[in-house]
Amino acid sequence: MNLDHYLNRIRFTGDPRPDRSTLTALMQAQLQTVPFENLDQQLGIPVPTDVESAYTKVVDNHRGGWCFELNALFRWALTEVGFEVQTLAGHVGDNGESRTAPADHMFLRVDCEEPLLVDTGFGGSMIEPISLFQATSHQPPYTLSVTDEDNGWFRFSEQLPGGEPTSFDYKLISVDDIHFDEISKSLQTDETSSFRRMLKAQRRYSDRHIILRGCIKRTIGPQGMNEQVLTSSKALLDCLQDDFNLDVPEIASIWSKINNRHAELFG
Incomplete structure (x- = not known):
């Protein structure tokens, strides 16, 4: 793995140093060039958790990935630059109900001036680091917060104006990549998993966030939200290429499955 090749992939042209401004710039560069996506999961292609595979997929093959890939890759890059990084485990869900289930989200702790929560794999609401312990950050169009809950638990939440928050709970306990092996396999093979049921x-x-779920593309920006329904495999391929810079023509072979799943979930 080569740091310069990674920096070229995310179009970072600065001089990387282990400081707060570089951390923010690297995070923004990766988020704006490497999409969150589950096309392999939709195609039935196994997705491993090791960082070497993530590097090959993202850097060499110009793909995106999910949290186990994107944050593992970002952790490697930050470590190469000289940052102090730990891997943390999050439980995605509302009101603490997910805490008894296996942790299903990987994110990072970066100690740089202060302990920071860094996440390039939760879909893209966070565009710069925030405090790991307690904070509110306005990162338009989102408001992000970290709250101290109970018994050592913290909660990260993201919210759009007028919308319901999406969150994950966590403790300040570092883990290794093996920690996520079983949940990664489950999310890829369990037919009730949202990563199996829905293309994402x-x-x-810099000025908007584009979200594709099933056949619905939402663009959220300063003027509000625009929604478009994709009605053909060509429209899907064009969207993936134009909006996400993803060239995966084989996804057209499962258009009928994507369309049927969309109908089941949304009517």
């Missing part, structure tokens, strides 16, 4: 892609731009 998200990409953060």
Whole structure:
């Protein structure tokens, strides 16, 4: 793995140093060039958790990935630059109900001036680091917060104006990649998993956030939200190419499955 090749992939042209401004710039560069996506999961292609595979997929093959890939890759890059990084485990869900289930989200702790929560794999609401312990951050169009809950638990939440928050709970206990092996396999093979049931892609731009779920593309920006329904395999391929810079023509072979799943979920 080569740091310069990674920096070229995310179009980072600065001089990387282990400081707060570089951390923010690297995070924004990766989020704006590497989409969150689950196309392999939709195609039935196994997705491993090792960082070497993530590097090959993202850097060499110009693809995106999900949290186990994107945050593992970002952790490697930050470590190469000289940052102090730990991997943390999050439980995605509302009101603490997910805490008894296996942790299903990987994100990062980066100690840089203060302990920071860094996440390039939750879909793209976060565009810069925030405090790991307690904070509110307005990162338009989102409001992000970290709250101290109970018994050592913290909660990260993201919210759009007028919308319901999406969150994950966590403790300040570092884990290794093996920690996520079983849940990664489950999310890829369990037919009730949202990663199996629905195609997903998200990409953060400097002025907007584009989200694809099933056949619905939402663009959220300063003027509000625009929604478009994709009605053909060509429209899907064009969307993936134009909005997410993803060239995966084989996804057209499962258009009928994507369309049927969309109908089951949304009517």
